[in-house]
Amino acid sequence: MPHPSIASPTNAPAAPSTHAALWGRALRISAWLSFLAQTIIIGTGGAVRLTGSGLGCSEWPLCTPESLVPIYADQGIHGLIEFGNRVMTGVVGIIALAVLLLVLARVGGRGLVFSALRFAASGIVAAGIVFGLVSLFSLPATPFAMGALLVTVIAAMVRSVRLSSERRDLVVLAWIVLVGVVAQALVGGITVLTGLNPFIVGFHYVSSLLLVCVTAAFLVRLYAAVGPRVSAVPTWFAILSHVTGLALAVTILFGVLTTGSGPHSGDADVFRHGFDATILAHVHSWPGYILAALVAALTISAWALRLEPRKWLLVLVLAIVVQVGVGIWQAREGLPPLLVGIHMVLASLSAATYTVVVLHLKKPVAAQD
Structure with missing residues (x-):
């Protein structure tokens, strides 16, 4: 059953169940972690640029042509800093996904959660197909595959918002963060492939800053009264x-x-x-x-x-x-x-x-x- 509100004392039931209270607490903790992670990744991204580690990993999504992680001695600390920022991107994405699933579970129950997971599976399949097709033409396949995944995530967001009848504000904000993380991963890859074009680097930073603002807005709406x-x-x-x-x-x-x-x-x-x-x-x-x-x-x-x-x-x-x-x-x-x-x-x-x-x-x- 859809929950009438997420974390609003004004609209909460007089005697909320222990199960609902635990889910609400998990959502609040995840939302705060999302805000902190989005802020931290600006710091790690800044460290990449300010230490001259922008090309510490010469490839994307791999770090080197042969490995996902730094393996060459000449990469040194620069490779570790750049790879650490990429790992942080994964952390941010996992937390954003957790916030989204918790919101969908509270607002629309299992139906919305399973719908989002089906879209996720189809997005992964679509990305794999696009990767294979583009590889046949000897082109950089990963950006196209990430683009296909991003399109699928946006389609999932549109469907999920249309099906949400309660707390649509939280659903929209949670989806924006997840879409933003996927888009940021794509932009980060393009940044490396273009040899750290300064305009793309600047856009990458601004996008991260906007995601910090969106996670802050989510926290405000999470604690606000409904209506x-x-x-x-x-x-x-x-x-x-x-x-x-x-x-x-x-x-x-x-x-x-x-x-x-x-x-x-x-x-x-x-x-x-x-x-x-x-x-x-x-x-x-x-x-x-x-x-x-x-x-x-x-x-x-x-x-x-x-x-x-x-x-x-x-x-x-x-x-x-x-x-x-x-x-x-x-x-x-x-x-x-x-x-x-x-x-x-x-x-x-x-x-x-x-x-x-x-x-x-x-x-x-x-x-x-």
């Missing part, structure tokens, strides 16, 4: 919040371009964007300061008016202040790898916190009443 939602803030505050999001996006975009033009391209032989990193660093700081001012204005207004997202805005202020401090520090120190890596992870956490703020611009009708 219609109404605005919890004045219209002008909502508009200013979305303008702040635009400033955040522009800041991150120029940050990605700045990193791609700096000394950390992922490998000593990789060409960078060709932009002047010094100029880009200054351009990157401008929307950053605008962002800080907007967040400060939102926070002061929220506390003065006692608006719903005020506590999370304080968290965002802290994240922005630390981020600005690290950015100035790394610029003055000549972009040391450790500080650049911290800056990358903090950017994802700032974006995730902003996501939580936006989701608190509305509140359930029951809370309004």
